[in-house]
Amino acid sequence: MNKHLSEDQITECMLGTRDDFISRHLATCEACSVAAEELRSTISCFRDSILATAQRDDSFWREQQLAIREHASAKDWYPLHWAWVAAMAMVLITAIFLTRSPNPPQNKATEDADKALLQEVQADLARDVPEALAPAVLIAEERNEILTNKEQTKSTLKERR
Amino acid sequence: MVQNERAAVLIPVQEKADLGMTALDDFTPLVRSHQQRIYRVLLGMLRDPDAAETLTQECFLKAYQRRASFRGEASVGVWLLKIAVNLARDHRRSRLREFWHRLSSPFEDVAELGQRLPDPHASQERVLLGQEEVATVWSAVEQLSPQQRAIFILRFVEEMSLEEIAAVTSLKVGTVKTHLFRAVRAIRQRLKGGGAGE
Numbered sequence A: 001m002n003k004h005l006s007e008d009q010i011t012e013c014m015l016g017t018r019d020d021f022i023s024r025h026l027a028t029c030e031a032c033s034v035a036a037e038e039l040r041s042t043i044s045c046f047r048d049s050i051l052a053t054a055q056r057d058d059s060f061w062r063e064q065q066l067a068i069r070e071h072a073s074a075k076d077w078y079p080l081h082w083a084w085v086a087a088m089a090m091v092l093i094t095a096i097f098l099t100r101s102p103n104p105p106q107n108k109a110t111e112d113a114d115k116a117l118l119q120e121v122q123a124d125l126a127r128d129v130p131e132a133l134a135p136a137v138l139i140a141e142e143r144n145e146i147l148t149n150k151e152q153t154k155s156t157l158k159e160r161r
Numbered sequence B: 001m002v003q004n005e006r007a008a009v010l011i012p013v014q015e016k017a018d019l020g021m022t023a024l025d026d027f028t029p030l031v032r033s034h035q036q037r038i039y040r041v042l043l044g045m046l047r048d049p050d051a052a053e054t055l056t057q058e059c060f061l062k063a064y065q066r067r068a069s070f071r072g073e074a075s076v077g078v079w080l081l082k083i084a085v086n087l088a089r090d091h092r093r094s095r096l097r098e099f100w101h102r103l104s105s106p107f108e109d110v111a112e113l114g115q116r117l118p119d120p121h122a123s124q125e126r127v128l129l130g131q132e133e134v135a136t137v138w139s140a141v142e143q144l145s146p147q148q149r150a151i152f153i154l155r156f157v158e159e160m161s162l163e164e165i166a167a168v169t170s171l172k173v174g175t176v177k178t179h180l181f182r183a184v185r186a187i188r189q190r191l192k193g194g195g196a197g198e
Helices: A007-015 A020-028 A030-053 A058-099 A108-126 A131-160 B002-010 B013-018 B023-046 B049-065 B076-093 B095-104 B110-114 B124-143 B146-156 B162-169 B173-193
Strands: none
Touching (some): A020 A030, A030 B023, A030 B124, A030 B146, B023 B076, B049 B076, B146 B162
16 A cells, blocks of 8 residues: 655645546545545635625625726826816916016115105205205395395385485 | 727727727726626635725726736736735735724624535534634635735635636746645645634
8 A cells, every 4th residue: 555645745636736646546545535535625615605705796796886987987087187286276376476566576675765765856856946055045035135124124214204 | 708808908098989988888897797706806815805895996996097007918807816916915914904904894703704605405513514614724724825825715716727826926837836735735734733713
């Protein structure tokens, strides 16, 4: 009697890749034949248990098909969704640029100084005489006033006489 | 059918639009013909019906998004399984998700899944023995690495060939076989050792 089949030889039986030697041995050795058959039967029961567990109603498969279709459809729109977001962002940026003032914002102090200078220039332009001649004008005015007063006094005295 | 499935993924969107079709119109039949298998594989890998349901949806959404990258080298089924196996692997890696899942989800334990044997005519003793053995296999499968678990499920639940499994897992056929040997050996040792509670 030959020695019994090894683990790997029993597995060969399971894989359906056994050679003539294994087949001949199984035909003559009851112990190995039973061992191989028990393993085959156990794995077959395991297979049946998975098949039974995986058995679901038709509604389950239909719902799954619908869910897949729905999600796949959403994924089709996904790139378009991002294109829409990009377009909206562009519109927003354009709107911000358009609504902005064309002049760049200036420093407030500089603006105040400019305004003051402008006012000063306008005041200068509004003057009758240049600023440098203002004392002379003042003297002339005072002199004219004195002369006017003198003339008035003289005319008053003449009238009294 | 296979040609239609390939067309669903391979025909460019513009050509479909010219034919008055939308990309979704012919993607839905593809979902219909593969969703049960994807769900089953994910259930086997994750042992969690809720996660399997969520990841099945995610798998098809990823496939839909990446349909432009499908070159038709493998079948659509292999391509979808590849996405599903990667999703399951990522899901398992997320320890945080697993933590919250354990706290909140009413996922079925080993014994409960083991009780779902389809043969109602078997003797009571045989049913109990079968339940115990199946629970032990579930427990052993959970101890496997994610890759070994995927390979084991694809071979013994989906009954895929070693070549197809190699295409799904991007491994060589020899490596797939080695993983299967290790997985079966681990399960046999667990079966010899005793029940699921070990």
